[in-house]
Amino acid sequence: MQYKRYVLSADAIEVPANKHTAVYHRERGGLCLLDDPARRVLHGFREGRTIPVTWLESEAADREIELIQQLAARGLLVSNEAPIQPAVSGNKINVIQLILANACNFGCTYCFEGIQGKEMSVEAEVTKIDLSRLHAPDEIKIDLHDSMYASKERFEHQYDPANRHMKPQDAVRYVENALAISRASDVNSVMIQFFGGEPLLNWKAIQAVLERFGNGERDRMQIAWSTVTNGSLITEEIAEAFARYEVAVCVSFDSPTSPSRPLKHGGDSTPLVMEGLRRLQAKGCRVAINAALTSSTWNEFDESIVDLAVDVGAGEIGVVVDFDPGFYARFGGQQIVERLWRVVEYGRYRGVVLTGYWHQIFQLLTGHDAVPERGFKNCSAKGAQLSIEPNGSVFACKAGSTLLGSISQGTALLDAQPYQAHASLRHENPAPCRGCEIEGFCAGLCLGPLEKKYAAIDAVETSACDFYRGITRKHIESLRPFEVATFDLQTH
Ligand code: SF4
Numbered sequence: 355m356q357y358k359r360y361v362l363s364a365d366a367i368e369v370p371a372n373k374h375t376a377v378y379h380r381e382r383g384g385l386c387l388l389d390d391p392a393r394r395v396l397h398g399f400r401e402g403r404t405i406p407v408t409w410l411e412s413e414a415a416d417r418e419i420e421l422i423q424q425l426a427a428r429g430l431l432v433s434n435e436a437p438i439q440p441a442v443s444g445n446k447i448n449v450i451q452l453i454l455a456n457a458c459n460f461g462c463t464y465c466f467e468g469i470q471g472k473e474m475s476v477e478a479e480v481t482k483i484d485l486s487r488l489h490a491p492d493e494i495k496i497d498l499h500d501s502m503y504a505s506k507e508r509f510e511h512q513y514d515p516a517n518r519h520m521k522p523q524d525a526v527r528y529v530e531n532a533l534a535i536s537r538a539s540d541v542n543s544v545m546i547q548f549f550g551g552e553p554l555l556n557w558k559a560i561q562a563v564l565e566r567f568g569n570g571e572r573d574r575m576q577i578a579w580s581t582v583t584n585g586s587l588i589t590e591e592i593a594e595a596f597a598r599y600e601v602a603v604c605v606s607f608d609s610p611t612s613p614s615r616p617l618k619h620g621g622d623s624t625p626l627v628m629e630g631l632r633r634l635q636a637k638g639c640r641v642a643i644n645a646a647l648t649s650s651t652w653n654e655f656d657e658s659i660v661d662l663a664v665d666v667g668a669g670e671i672g673v674v675v676d677f678d679p680g681f682y683a684r685f686g687g688q689q690i691v692e693r694l695w696r697v698v699e700y701g702r703y704r705g706v707v708l709t710g711y712w713h714q715i716f717q718l719l720t721g722h723d724a725v726p727e728r729g730f731k732n733c734s735a736k737g738a739q740l741s742i743e744p745n746g747s748v749f750a751c752k753a754g755s756t757l758l759g760s761i762s763q764g765t766a767l768l769d770a771q772p773y774q775a776h777a778s779l780r781h782e783n784p785a786p787c788r789g790c791e792i793e794g795f796c797a798g799l800c801l802g803p804l805e806k807k808y809a810a811i812d813a814v815e816t817s818a819c820d821f822y823r824g825i826t827r828k829h830i831e832s833l834r835p836f837e838v839a840t841f842d843l844q845t846h
Pocket residue numbers: 783786787788790791792793794796797798799814815816818819820822823
């Protein structure tokens with residue numbers, strides 16, 4: 355009989371989860387729950403254990419062998435031979451963001467879109483960024499008077515009157531070009547997001563795109579549609595089309611009592627948004643409420659957003675946790691986790707899921723090698739996304755400042771240095787992340803604020819890390835048996 359020595363992987367992370375211990379591989383995931391005897395089997399490999407090769411190759415003769423097979427398949431037990439690396443994909447476009455309008459009928463205090471319509475010059479904005487980096491790096495704020503952007507190219511695109519509105523025929527052509535780029539990177543299903551500003555200020559272009567591409571069959575592509583809207587411009591016609599094309603509609607709302615989302619003329623936006631939500635509900639649309647937990651919504655962010663979601667039939671609340679590095683320094687990771695978790699728990703009680711970039715970390719680590727399959731961690735801008743402006747320019751994201759090129763370049767866009775720099779972060783995090791317990795799933799803070807604060811996309815904003823790790827742990831600690839693979843060796 356042949357034997358082989360296996361040892362507990364240094365990448366195995368354990369977290370107590372009620373009566374079980376949760377364990378996962380910090381790069382590959384495979385989260386599972388072990389009872390005490392199963393955990394003892396895992397720990398039996400700490401100093402190394404030699405087992406018959408047949409244990410891993412044939413059908414398991416007992417439950418302990420079955421457990422060892424499962425732990426080895428997850429990379430939690432490794433042999434002396436070189437570990438198998440998950441496949442690394444190169445160029446791959448999974449998400450297409452169409453910027454339909456660089457304009458908005460709201461004046462939210464934190465929105466990176468809020469700058470349009472202001473009297474300003476590109477040079478003045480660029481100087482302001484340079485000054486803020488020099489004087490107060492922790493106080494970089496994202497608001498109407500100091501946007502999150504950080505490059506001359508970005509400001510030029512924001513302020514150019516010729517880049518305000520995407521023409522319907524351009525929108526169709528851009529999507530054709532983008533799908534060709536995706537297909538060339540061997541992708542056969544994409545997400546297309548209607549984005550802005552407020553995308554519904556340009557309903558005609560959205561309509562033209564939906565009618566031309568439908569579910570994508572004609573273009574040999576499976577298309578999942580979504581939009582992020584403030585919800586104030588939803589007519590019967592729009593709600594009907596969103597239902598027909600199964601467009602996931604994320605309506606930004608914050609909190610029923612929040613004063614952070616006034617209309618441009620200062621009036622309260624709530625009644626208009628409620629009307630829009632009711633229309634979507636009546637047509638049976640897939641609706642998520644988008645809320646923000648930021649310095650300006652801190653006092654209002656509470657359970658009432660869950661009650662509102664239930665009221666309008668939304669099963670999901672996407673929570674954008676502040677992109678401003680100063681937010682994490684001010685409130686601290688632990689306090690932010692607690693604030694958010696209270697609402698997560700209430701959501702569970704009422705049947706509403708709270709999601710967001712922070713939640714995707716947990717979701718990805720419950721899967722096994724899910725990142726190569728999906729194409730990105732929790733930031734699609736890192737190599738998986740094209741964000742197309744009305745004039746055809748492409749950035750990595752509406753939140754980002756690096757110009758990748760023009761959609762008319764076709765696949766040459768992906769060969770150029772700016773895209774390659776983003777794609778290199780798809781799997782590999784920057785050096786400060788080495789060894790972090792969630793390295794395989796967390797892409798760090800949103801690109802926009804990183805570019806603004808550090809003038810780089812491969813920076814790590816460590817003040818946000820406690821929050822990312824803390825909220826992921828909370829999810830793991832609250833797992834109940836059989837919500838993920840559960841290995842119980844104890845016989846009752
Ligand atoms: S950004 Fe922070 S939390 Fe995320 S992987 Fe890096 S070190 Fe870990």
